[in-house]
Amino acid sequence: MANFNISVNGKKHEVDVDPDTPVLWVLRDNLDLVGTKYGCGIAQCGACTVHIDGVAVRSCSIPVASVGKKKITTIEGLSEDGTHPVQEAWKKEDVPQCGYCQAGQIMNAASLLAKNASPSDDEIQEAMNGNICRCATYLKIHAAVKTASSLL
Amino acid sequence: MSLIETKQNRRSFIKVATATGGGFVLGFNWLASCTPDKTIKEIPSEWVDINAFLKIAENGLVTIMSPNPEIGQNVKTAMPMIVAEELDVNWEDVMVEQAPLSKDFSRQVAGGSQSIRSSWKGLRTAGATARQMLVNAAAEQWKMNASDCTTSMGVISNANGEKITYGEIASMAALQAVPEDVKLKEPKNFTIIGTGRGNVDIDKIITGKPLFGLDYKVEGMKYAVALRPPAFGQKLKSFDDTEARNINGVSDVIRYGDKIAVLANSTWAAMKGQKALIAEWEEGEKLENSMDHDHDLHALLYKKSDEPRSNDGNVEKAFTEADKVIEKVYEAPFLPHNTLEPQNFFADVTPEHVRLAGPIQTPAGTRSRIAKLLDRNEDDISLELTRMGGGFGRRLYGDFALDAAEISSLAGVPVKLVYSREDDMTAGIYRPASKYRFKVGFKNGKLTAYHLVGAGVNTGNVTREKNFPAGSVPNYKVESHKLESNITIGAWRAPITNFLACAEQSFVDEVAYEIGMDPVQFRLDLLDEVINNPHGEFGYEPEKMKGVIKLAAEKSNWNHNEEGVFKGFSAYYSHNTYVAEVAKVRLVEGQLKIEKVDCAVDCGILVNPLGAINQIQGGIIDGMGHALYGDLTFKDGKPQSSNFNNYRLIRMIESPEQIDVHFVESDNDPTGLGEPSLPPAGGALANALFAATNIRFYRQPFAKQLVEIEKNI
Numbered sequence: 001m002a003n004f005n006i007s008v009n010g011k012k013h014e015v016d017v018d019p020d021t022p023v024l025w026v027l028r029d030n031l032d033l034v035g036t037k038y039g040c041g042i043a044q045c046g047a048c049t050v051h052i053d054g055v056a057v058r059s060c061s062i063p064v065a066s067v068g069k070k071k072i073t074t075i076e077g078l079s080e081d082g083t084h085p086v087q088e089a090w091k092k093e094d095v096p097q098c099g100y101c102q103a104g105q106i107m108n109a110a111s112l113l114a115k116n117a118s119p120s121d122d123e124i125q126e127a128m129n130g131n132i133c134r135c136a137t138y139l140k141i142h143a144a145v146k147t148a149s150s151l152l
Numbered sequence: 153m154s155l156i157e158t159k160q161n162r163r164s165f166i167k168v169a170t171a172t173g174g175g176f177v178l179g180f181n182w183l184a185s186c187t188p189d190k191t192i193k194e195i196p197s198e199w200v201d202i203n204a205f206l207k208i209a210e211n212g213l214v215t216i217m218s219p220n221p222e223i224g225q226n227v228k229t230a231m232p233m234i235v236a237e238e239l240d241v242n243w244e245d246v247m248v249e250q251a252p253l254s255k256d257f258s259r260q261v262a263g264g265s266q267s268i269r270s271s272w273k274g275l276r277t278a279g280a281t282a283r284q285m286l287v288n289a290a291a292e293q294w295k296m297n298a299s300d301c302t303t304s305m306g307v308i309s310n311a312n313g314e315k316i317t318y319g320e321i322a323s324m325a326a327l328q329a330v331p332e333d334v335k336l337k338e339p340k341n342f343t344i345i346g347t348g349r350g351n352v353d354i355d356k357i358i359t360g361k362p363l364f365g366l367d368y369k370v371e372g373m374k375y376a377v378a379l380r381p382p383a384f385g386q387k388l389k390s391f392d393d394t395e396a397r398n399i400n401g402v403s404d405v406i407r408y409g410d411k412i413a414v415l416a417n418s419t420w421a422a423m424k425g426q427k428a429l430i431a432e433w434e435e436g437e438k439l440e441n442s443m444d445h446d447h448d449l450h451a452l453l454y455k456k457s458d459e460p461r462s463n464d465g466n467v468e469k470a471f472t473e474a475d476k477v478i479e480k481v482y483e484a485p486f487l488p489h490n491t492l493e494p495q496n497f498f499a500d501v502t503p504e505h506v507r508l509a510g511p512i513q514t515p516a517g518t519r520s521r522i523a524k525l526l527d528r529n530e531d532d533i534s535l536e537l538t539r540m541g542g543g544f545g546r547r548l549y550g551d552f553a554l555d556a557a558e559i560s561s562l563a564g565v566p567v568k569l570v571y572s573r574e575d576d577m578t579a580g581i582y583r584p585a586s587k588y589r590f591k592v593g594f595k596n597g598k599l600t601a602y603h604l605v606g607a608g609v610n611t612g613n614v615t616r617e618k619n620f621p622a623g624s625v626p627n628y629k630v631e632s633h634k635l636e637s638n639i640t641i642g643a644w645r646a647p648i649t650n651f652l653a654c655a656e657q658s659f660v661d662e663v664a665y666e667i668g669m670d671p672v673q674f675r676l677d678l679l680d681e682v683i684n685n686p687h688g689e690f691g692y693e694p695e696k697m698k699g700v701i702k703l704a705a706e707k708s709n710w711n712h713n714e715e716g717v718f719k720g721f722s723a724y725y726s727h728n729t730y731v732a733e734v735a736k737v738r739l740v741e742g743q744l745k746i747e748k749v750d751c752a753v754d755c756g757i758l759v760n761p762l763g764a765i766n767q768i769q770g771g772i773i774d775g776m777g778h779a780l781y782g783d784l785t786f787k788d789g790k791p792q793s794s795n796f797n798n799y800r801l802i803r804m805i806e807s808p809e810q811i812d813v814h815f816v817e818s819d820n821d822p823t824g825l826g827e828p829s830l831p832p833a834g835g836a837l838a839n840a841l842f843a844a845t846n847i848r849f850y851r852q853p854f855a856k857q858l859v860e861i862e863k864n865i
């Protein structure tokens with residue numbers, strides 16, 4: 001075990017875990033930030049998507065030891081009160097079915113829109129294709145990304 | 153107004169409600185304290201329990217319990233909408249709580265698309281009864297007849313213009329006798345039912361609040377990850393846990409049966425512990441292979457059944473007399489459910505009490521199995537329902553909950569058992585591999601014989617003999633065979649019909665093509681035969697089937713050909729709902745794209761159109777996705793896929809670009825929605841792919857064949 005100082009949602013945390021522990025499990029088990037989900041553990045589904053320095057990454061495949069001073073943002077920290085345009089759009093389009101994949105979808109979409117405020121249909125598909133929705137809410141996700149883009 | 157007879161006193165009410173499975177029993181703990189959700193503001197601390205389904209606060213807020221498990225089918229929104237409708241309140245004043253497993257509710261199950269259908273009357277009666285008690289209390293206060301009072305949006309008015317809110321009269325209402333009969337609204341007067349209402353958990357979902365079983369946590373709880381035999385048929389011979397116990401955070405290693413659980417302070421440590429176990433396995437039963445299943449299922453298709461599931465007329469004779477015979481075989485592999493939230497369950501087994509919590513579609517059945525396993529009284533066991541990250545049938549089986557209870561009981565600590573994705577995909581319970589052989593005979597252009605033989609792994613009931621085209625053919629025979637196996641199988645979204653419909657609707661399309669008929673007209677003609685000249689037994693309403701077929705044809709412009717667009721038709725009846733779909737595919741840079749699906753649905757009264765559209769779109773994409781890519785094979789008993797790197801699920805790029813849903817207007821009671829759009833989807837796609845390529849798709853997953861075709865385009 002070793003001590004790591006990590007910054008999550010603007011707050012500093014000290015955690016005592018094995019260096020190979022994925023950020024996902026530090027968030028969920030050590031910091032009780034359970035909004036970030038586990039789906040595959042091998043960077044295939046996107047359920048665990050968080051931002052590191054503003055960029056969407058798969059937290060299941062990033063060891064805590066590699067984070068250093070970089071800033072982690074999770075779904076709980078995307079906005080203070082759930083009013084990030086992507087969150088608003090998800091609500092407006094009533095996207096979720098089971099809801100399990102949606103935090104990852106939202107984080108991925110927020111990262112896309114931060115880089116490209118008005119993505120084309122193809123760019124949305126391209127950027128969101130790494131996120132599986134087993135309930136297949138893909139059409140609503142697509143519509144919500146467009147709505148979010150219009151709310152920016 | 154229709155009148156529901158509930159002529160019984162309060163005591164007998166429970167018996168009657170339970171016996172009829174109406175999903176409504178009044179609660180008796182008047183004024184019991186409640187635990188409102190602390191995350192929502194301005195929640196009053198005092199509530200009045202009116203019945204098991206609802207409580208009302210003085211400020212007019214209403215809490216409605218959602219009795220059934222939520223797996224993404226959106227009953228947590230739809231069921232309270234039905235109660236709120238008859239209660240006659242503002243939806244904005246309603247808060248929803250997930251009810252725990254409780255004797256107050258019947259059929260707390262998520263399965264068979266039956267949540268709304270089976271509790272429709274019970275939910276309405278619960279709301280209407282509460283409304284009547286509120287009205288009776290107000291009438292008593294005003295010293296007038298209840299029939300002279302009206303309600304609207306949580307306010308009771310009388311002829312003198314006096315008004316009182318539900319909140320103000322709630323505590324008096326709770327003391328009222330339960331009315332013997334209550335009036336239900338006419339559907340035309342609905343103000344909540346039939347209007348689109350957003351998911352009640354939306355704020356929690358978009359801000360990442362704990363909701364799911366995997367999020368469940370209590371002080372002192374250990375995370376458990378189990379190692380299971382890697383192949384079906386294997387048993388545990390011996391194991392060495394030295395390495396596992398050396399892992400930081402691992403606190404215990406426990407063998408139970410042929411499995412070994414690693415307990416730890418974190419999920420990651422438990423997962424590492426599982427990987428560090430060194431186990432030796434031995435062959436207990438035969439280690440099976442997909443190639444053998446393939447061969448054996450095929451042989452069964454040509455075996456005569458001693459007990460055909462249906463046998464009208466004389467098919468054998470009709471085939472010898474036929475002037476045209478068409479025969480085809482369709483095949484599909486095993487499928488894992490792959491709920492995105494892997495299986496998990498919490499259990500805390502103590503001498504005093506057993507506490508259970510987690511994602512389960514069958515809480516009551518699971519509790520009684522756990523009671524048996526632990527030799528405990530059911531009353532000592534509580535079960536809390538969490539929101540589920542998908543169900544698709546996998547969570548009908550409480551195997552993981554039983555395991556969690558057993559581990560907690562052996563370890564003496566609260567435990568949350570967590571499956572890794574690999575555990576989830578390889579631990580069993582799959583859609584069974586199956587095959588169908590269809591054969592039809594025509595005489596003078598008329599369909600005279602229909603013969604279907606089905607065979608499935610571990611399942612003897614792979615046909616739906618009363619479904620279309622039953623009733624349209626004088627000589628009709630259906631047989632079903634079971635191939636015994638040690639691979640565990642179970643219900644998978646739209647059990648059996650998820651592939652049977654694809655096979656049947658592909659066959660119907662091919663037959664229509666072979667006899668030179670338009671596939672829509674061919675279906676309509678057969679249905680006319682059922683209506684005008686029915687043969688034998690059938691279990692669907694041909695008029696409703698025609699209704700959706702015509703609607704889908706009209707909305708998709710079926711009779712109008714568009715350059716470069718290839719269409720496929722399919723229609724199916726399941727879970728009491730009629731669905732017809734038209735898939736349109738297009739060639740884009742050498743690849744086939746699903747451009748659009750038009751879907752016509754007759755599901756009775758629509759409770760929540762927003763949620764309904766989501767279910768239907770999801771079912772279609774799910775059906776097409778699994779028809780294209782779903783494939784789980786076995787080698788020496790071992791599943792050959794274990795995670796999303798070697799098991800393909802449909803993603804956004806492959807999904808249809810647009811799905812338009814067209815509902816048939818109806819005054820009939822609501823029917824199923826979580827499953828019925830899935831069965832016809834594979835057939836619509838297969839038929840559209842044929843239109844585009846002139847090649848038939850007989851074997852799932854289609855993608856294997858499609859890749860080859862696309863190479864030559």
Ligand code: FES
Pocket residue numbers: 037038039040041042043044045046047048049058059060061
């Ligand atoms: S859990 Fe990280 S990508 Fe699937």
Ligand code: FES
Pocket residue numbers: 096097098099100101102132133134135136137224492541542
């Ligand atoms: S909403 Fe269920 S996995 Fe996406």
